[in-house]
Amino acid sequence: MKAENLRRTRTNVRANVRNVPGPCAHWNDEDADFIREVLDLVGDKWSVLIIGTLADKPVRYSDLADAIPGISQRMLTLTLKHLQRTGLVTRTSYPEVPPRVEYALTELGTSLLSTVLALAAWSADNHAEIRRHQTEYDRAGTVRRTV
Structure with a gap:
């Protein structure tokens, strides 16, 4: 699978998660990536x-x-x-x-x-x-x- 398709697949997973109630449903893809980046650091x-x-x-x-x-x-x-x-x-x-x-x-x-x-x-x-x-x-x- 090409890198672009793999990235798109991973992003679509988050879109599917937003269909399920929970804290991740409140953030868009960009915010979710940034939150993960900050949490990895701190x-x-x-x-x-x-x-x-x-x-x-x-x-x-x-x-x-x-x-x-x-x-x-x-x-x-x-x-x-x-x-x-x-x-x-x-x-x-x-x-x-x-x-x-x-x-x-x-x-x-x-x-x-x-x-x-x-x-x-x-x-x-x-x-x-x-x-x-x-x-x-x-x-x-x-x-x-x-x-």
Whole structure:
């Protein structure tokens, strides 16, 4: 199937979804694509942690790296660039020796902060229950595969 036909088919799927009641029925194709793009960015684990870390004040790059366990320099740099491009974070470079670079939330980023912190809090609050469900599901899957 040619790429153009495949794209048209995918778009038609969304048109069919709009015939079924639900939240997706309220958005046109362009809005749905953009919503998915934004959710991919702000729902990314590194974005959530970076936004949360910038909640109180501007933070130096090295302090961000130290504050976010497990993030590589590459992922920190890429995620910061995506957040800057979207207008959620600013980057300020100071002409000092050694150079100092700070990142801060913009007004738009701050408006997202309560949602991000609520999502992180929900994750922490439900950690044990989610792990329990995962363990039960995995055990049931093992039983199904051996039978």
